Amino acid sequence: xxxxxxxxxxxxxxxxxxxxxxxxxxxxxxxxxxxxxxxxxxxxxxxxxxxxxxxxxxxxxxxx
Numbered sequence: 001x002x003x004x005x006x007x008x009x010x011x012x013x014x015x016x017x018x019x020x021x022x023x024x025x026x027x028x029x030x031x032x033x034x035x036x037x038x039x040x041x042x043x044x045x046x047x048x049x050x051x052x053x054x055x056x057x058x059x060x061x062x063x064x
Contacts, residue, residue, distance in 0.1 A: 047062045 049060045051058050
């Protein structure tokens, strides 16, 4: 565990390089598709999203 804020930036950079190194082989095996797999008609609705951030949980709601 790293508690030094200056060293934690280096640790995050190393984690980012590791994540990219793991993701690239998986990306090469996935084939891109054109268009939607299933046709869906747009309609009004409500959406909610949540994500974790360093300053805490971020929530968003959207009404159409």
